Amino acid sequence: MIFWEAALFNPDPAAYLPHRYPFLMLDRLLALEPGVSARAERRVTDAPEAFPQVYLIESIAQLGGILAAQEQGEGGFLATVDHAEFGGQVLAGDTLTIAARVVKSFGRLALIEGEVTCGGNILAQARMTLGIGRL
Template sequence: LPHRYPFLLIDRIIELDIPNLKVKALKNVTVNEEFFNGHFPEYPVMPGVLIIEAMAQAGAYLMIKKLKAEGADGDFTVLFAGIDSAKFRKPVRPGDQIIFEIEGLNIKKSMGKIKGVAKVDGQVVCEAVLMAALKKS
């Protein structure tokens, strides 16, 4: 992924299954995250849009790896194109570890659609369907 600190929101890819279009990633949420300074100082909660962004980053990784496995050469940039049916179930707090489970629904050379589920301690905290445009860099 081209993302870097402070906007790289995935700590590690823990599983990649290209034939079944699945990836699993994790994020260790620490009290030192910049966004906790203002969201919210007395009750720190990870912003939902950043959970979605982390989900999108894991999905982008899957999309790029799939295209490379199919023989695509060069580098790709994955651009957010849309969000469907995002739901936030529980707040994510400092000390939580988020596991992102991403499934590719439709990944082509120019567009991708994924379903993402974010879990903390086995409980769903967020789920969404995301779309992205893929551009050769």
Template sequence: MSTEKINLDIHKILTLLPHRYPILLVDRVLELEPHKSIKALKNVTINEPYFTGHFPKRPVMPGVLILEALAQTAALLTFSEEPHDPESTLYLFVGIDNARFKRIVEPGDQLMLHASLERHMRGIWKFKARAEVDGAVAAEADLMCAVRQSDSDSQ
């Protein structure tokens, strides 16, 4: 089965994910093979709000936000086939294993986000994920996520 060339723009991403500025960290989906893998893009600009404090004289994208971008990419892979309502669905981290940071990500970089589905069982999704800049691995991790219904009536 060949990779389906899907170009999900920001408008489609906004229908699939509940995240909004400043925490939406995926700009475009470049490739998607449902139930298999996804390749997405995050343009890292100096205008990102976290660069004000991380770090003022040498802006570096926080590693935890690179992991968040990978989780959002994995969510897009999950939700590409699973019907859901972003307003009432929570997509939660339940585990991060083997996280490694191998390259600084800074303003001007294009972060290529890759996630492949390892397995899905009883509402838990496991992914291998990596972020690259110019073909070099910036971060990689094994992610576990869960899809849950939001209980918005109790909030």
């Protein structure tokens, strides 16, 4: 198992995704093992109304897209959310840790499981299918 640390890969999610502010839900990649698992973080600077819980699912999907894509910039799209649970509220000033792992890959699809935590508390968990590449 090889984790690429920040010095060995581009930690900027914008290098991998077409999303830009305000729709880019990740600030920095912390660890990336392509096709296996990844971790990222997001510092919430807006009021709680500006960061709905559904954005936590989007954060997992974006990290999953980076994780499952084969090349920088390849990206992907959210096909389905099979399961999602929410466990807390996001507040301004929170630093979120997003984790995702590939459960299974099949062709240009990947089954992803992920969670968002803050201070050790689970704020969201989801299982989703992502399509890799452009539509």
